């Protein structure tokens with residue numbers, strides 16, 4: 099630990115988000131530098147030889163490490179309270195690397211069924227090709243977790259709150275069962291963001307993000323991150339996997355993301371306040387069959403959500419009584435909120451999961467996950483909440499026709 103790292107550890111979260119991980123170049127720039135370089139040069143042949151032997155730490159090649167990426171990784175690690183962070187080119191490359199780095203033929207993975215579509219594909223279609231057995235459970239049913247984890251298991255993978263129904267899973271309880279079965283717990287913490295939920299403190303071993311969502315939060319870049327305190331996992335499994343398969347984040351995107359972190363806490367707090375207000379408005383709306391918002395005591399796992407998260411989140415799911423036609427009329431009547439499958443953006447976005455993000459899984463699986471044809475998912479942005487409320491009123495009026 100250097101003196102600099104000790105100083106940073108004493109900082110409170112808001113300070114860490116603005117200054118954590120900053121490494122100034124000899125030009126003494128105020129803003130974090132954008133090191134748009136693939137390689138690095140050596141003063142002598144001896145220095146190159148010694149660097150490759152690992153006799154001292156320096157940058158060798160940007161597939162391994164890059165100063166702008168290091169600044170982003172150290173700042174996100176400080177926010178998460180994790181020892182180690184590795185960035186990747188997208189959220190999916192983070193999920194893929196976090197899982198594939200540790201799984202091999204003959205291993206077993208237990209996962210919650212309510213996963214992001216591409217995560218579902220990795221677990222149910224890709225991993226079986228490599229001889230990894232998978233079991234899906236209903237994430238909210240502890241008996242299903244207990245039964246699935248009564249056998250030795252390599253890895254547990256889950257998402258909480260889940261997409262799009264905002265189901266909340268008891269992380270500490272699952273982690274206890276997983277550890278007893280010999281498994282590492284990997285959690286996709288995208289919906290809560292590192293501001294609202296710290297899974298490592300609740301027993302998870304590895305946290306993954308799509309930084310494309312709240313961390314960039316302004317719709318500019320794809321990116322991902324893997325965070326953990328498990329040095330053995332990183333040294334023996336993750337680092338070689340990343341180095342030799344190369345899902346590296348672009349320095350330009352890392353630079354956008356390190357600047358994104360500076361305002362993350364402010365944005366998420368404002369988005370949560372907006373989500374709470376709009377969820378309340380929708381709950382009283384004519385033609386709204388139900389509203390799912392973890393911050394409300396009407397949410398089936400509200401108490402658990404409030405133990406695990408510091409606020410209700412930036413996402414609201416709600417069911418329009420008029421089914422698919424009503425939901426489509428609602429979306430098409432909106433004048434401000436954009437129709438988009440993205441989330442966590444400064445612009446409010448709305449999605450019809452049954453015909454887009456969750457179309458592929460089919461009607462049976464959708465029914466099992468509670469994704470009805472009238473379900474809409476709203477990602478609340480940074481606009482004035484009154485403008486958003488007026489827009490939702492337009493949607494409700496059209497849906498009721």
Ligand SMILES: *Cc1c(COP(=O)(O)O)cnc(C)c1O
Nearest residue numbers: 188189190214286288308310321
């Ligand atoms: C978006 C998302 C991902 C994938 O991230 P990309 O950056 O799009 O690759 C994974 N999990 C969840 C929960 C997401 O919302």
